[in-house]
Amino acid sequence: MQKIGVFVCWCGSNIAATVDVKKVAEVLKAEPGVVISENYQYMCSENGQALIRNAIKEHGLTGVVVCSCSPRMHEATFRKTCESAGLNPYMVEIANIREQCSWIHKDIEEATEKAIILGRSAIAKLKLNAPLTSGESAVVKRALVIGGGIAGIQSALDIAEAGFEVDIVEQSPTIGGNMAKLDKTFPTLDCAACILTPKMVDCAQNEKIDIMTFSEIESVKGFVGNFKVQIRRKARFVDEKKCTGCGECMQKCPSKKGLNDFNMGLNTRPAIYIPFAQAIPNVAIIDPEQCLKIKNGKCGLCAMKCNVNAIDYTQKDEIIEREYGAIVVATGYKPISLENFNEYGYSSYKDVVTSLELERLMNAAGPSDGHLVRPSDHKEPKVITFIQCVGSRDTSGCGKPYCSKICCMYTAKHAMLIREKYPDTEVHVFYIDVRTPGKNYDEFFRRAVEQYGVDYIKGMVGKVYEENGKLMVQGSDLINNEQVVIPSDLVVLAAAIEPNPSVRNIATMVTASIDTNNFLTEAHAKLRPVESPTAGIFLSGVCQGPKDIPETVSQASACAAKVIGLLAKDKLKCNACVSHSDEMLCTGCSVCANVCPYGAITYVDKEFRLGGGKTEVRRVATVNDAVCQGCGACTVACPSGAMDLKGFSNKQIMAEVDAICKR
């Protein structure tokens, strides 16, 4: 017979206001096997825990039931308490009488009755608990960073700084991400390249960091501490090790009509190109769709021009496999497509541009060498109208329901930079709200109005149309209660941002969860904001939610700290609640291995004695304890009822159900 101790928590008034905790403790004391039943204001406090420890020693308890908050909150706490008093931590059960009881009921009698039933059910389960010990697994001391924007770069630098190896896998031909495209950056207006490119160079020069650009994640297997990742290194048709980035090849390429992605398609580039002058790696790449040699065998000029023989028209994709202890997702964002917003004329008029396009138009390394001209006729615009919240805060289904967070600030930045450089330009901004919380942010925005004379109009634009060579921007001025029409030369749309679409695929591969907007979900919105709920997966940058650079960098470093904390361990405690198969029932049908997301199940041929000296060899499932995460998929899939989860066995769950149904 077990000796069970029951401890009912008040949680201050959280539980005690709706549940008669004294009564619960009293009633549960009468349950067979219960030798002590107490109630206390805060079981999780030092005094509360001491109460449990003393009871274990005094009464020689073999099991403990804590009636308190959700096990997600304090199961680990109470397991540790019991372990320190010499009790196996898996001999602890939590009855959730807060989230599942006091918080959702109003009637004290009803809630008290339910709390008692939940307590009984935990006791019933505990009686079938067996002490469990968790195994250990080694930690591979290398991290993978997916995405080489400022988030990925910062995380990688910090992890490398702590002495661990890091690989950055970036899908585009260079690291740098969206920040590399920006001109000057709020709130201090330093140029993006001046602060970003030194970090990119640091990455390239750091011995601990291996940069794989133009590469994609092919598959991810394993678990925290032991991920096995396949990486596709896509053919760039230039040998990365040989190319010196001299650029001779680009000069001679006759196929010059490719859209320059880096300049948001605002100008063209040759078939062989380096994305921008400070690209890392500073290595050329050939666009096979555009290269005459690859398409129809005619040309080959670049190979002739290259002094170091770096060009290889026959290069193939290559798949490599590496092992990692931790994975950082830093896949960033892209501006949304504006196809649902014809009212702004983005696809009809060349001089309606997005803010990211404007960054390129203002950038000294951009298509117009930093001279702000309109795309249609390369003339200087005299009246520029900005529209904020384009596709943000939109619940109609055309755009995104959230605030993109960065556009109020960058629009103020654009307006100010333009008024500074071209003081005779008239600048209008249509806004719904101006959202500028943050250190020195509102001051920054007010400067645009007070110092630079930018005209902020409270209201949204209803349509943009062309008349006499002008873009007519018609919208509301809600403060003056007017409908206004502003004849403009250039219209700039602060388009909403969304997570990079490839993140869905990545999330599936690493079994991280994403929300309805495709942002990665954090383990706890407040207390664990840089970890995914999946152990070993960490979140860095805009892939987790809209952010500007200062916030991205803070998060990236926080994320690195978590990764370092993990990689610094030599061994990880495995989950003790693992699956195991009853070999007498298993028919070796392979169903379980098919459903196991961690690849924990293999099959062995085993000899069984049949009696009378006869034996039989059968194929049976075995679970690798170090790999199994205890998700339980196999236990429900198994047609023979052979698979069972330690700590959550079918018998235990049935015992709980019985206890609940019994009156």
Next chain:
Amino acid sequence: MEKNEIVRLVKERSGTDARKCMKCGKCSGRCPAYHDMDIKPHQFVSYIEKGEIDKLMQSKSLYTCLSCFACVERCPRGVAPANVIEAVRQEVIRQQGGNKIMAETVPSMIDETIPQQLLVSMFRKLNK
């Protein structure tokens, strides 16, 4: 009928949730009849939410709205200002009780700023 009840009915008939409005003014930024309205499309949404039905029932906008639904099309929050206008218009008409439009009275009412569409609407609603 009590005022609150009218407000409730108008809200219900409009089938739109005025609380979803974020006061961006895009509806009024697009409305082609804006300059002929005393109360603007976005104001219909905020007045009904505040229960200011009397002002709305007296508004000339009830008869200058073109029923073009541009405001509904543009609203980023899925609010339908035109539906609120239409629901108020219906309420005005219902309160007139037994109100009918006779073809012979039309010439006296007509003025060239009234869109043809409105006449058609009026007949469909009031000639039954």
